[in-house]
Amino acid sequence: MCCALAAACLTGCGGPARDGYAAAGAVAPGPERRAGDNVPPQAPVELRPLGDGPAPSAPGVAGGTPPGAPAQRSAAASAPGGTPATPPGTAQPPQxxxxxxxxxxKPPAPAPGTTSPGTPANLTLGPPxxxxxxxxWCEKVTVAFANTGTKPATSGTVTFSTHIIGALGIxxxxxxTAQPLPAPVPGGTTKAQTYTVCVESWRVxxxxxVETRKATATWT
Incomplete structure (x- = not known):
């Protein structure tokens, strides 16, 4: 009864409530006051709304991100590995x-039971x-014929170049002059042949x- 009376007196003495707020809280004990005396409160005063209005928001909460909270990443943020995120429904470019x-x-291998085709005859002549x-006006000339092919040389001609040398070396x-090849010359073999090479007697x-210094050959 005394507390309610004291609260009513505080409200009445303090004048009408400002902006729809009323002081709440216990009145500190003190000496008796006369009617009409204004006594300041001894404890903190909390202001509360009289109606059902919205409660004040805490600083940094309503309409924003709380202080210290990490910012949300946007949809365009890079995916792991540095590849940009693709919006749903977007066609990927052709790769x-x-x-x-x-x-x-590689050349085809010969069938089992068959041999690979041979290579043609190829004669190399050694120095005469x-x-x-x-x-x-004649001399004996020996020539070696080496066949580096796999097929034999079956015929041909050997041509000798004979120089006529004078008494002073001119x-x-x-x-x-030409003579027949010592055919056949099998493939992969060497055959030597000695020829008697002559020129007309009146030339010497x-x-x-005479000196036969070169020999060449043709073959089939």
Missing amino acids: PPPEQPPATS TRAPAADR DWATID PMGMH
Whole structure:
């Protein structure tokens, strides 16, 4: 009864409530006051709304992000690995096909029981080896024929280049003569043949001689 009377007196003495707020709280004990005396409160005064209005929001909560809270990431943020996020329904651009290693071609292997095709005959002639003959316008010439192919040389011609040398060492002329190839020359083999190479006798007077320095061949 006394407390209610004191609260009513405080409200009445303090005048009408400002902006719809009324002071709430116990009145500190003190000496008796006369009617009309204004006595300030001894404890903190809390102001409360008289109606059902919205409670005041805490600072930094309503309409914003609480202080210290991490900011939300937008939809355009990068996905892991640095690839931008693609909105739903967006068509992906066509990707180029992966590069293929260059194809290497190999000759087909021969079927079982068959042999690979052979290579044609290929003759290599060694340097001619010379020896004296009975006549001064002739000499014996030995030539080696090496067939590096797999097929035999079945026929051909050997051409000799014979130089006519004077008594003072002057090379007066070169005469070519031909003789048959020592066929057949099997593939992968070497065959040597000695020829008697001669020129016309009148070309080699007394004191002159012949030298066969080169041999060439054709074959089939």
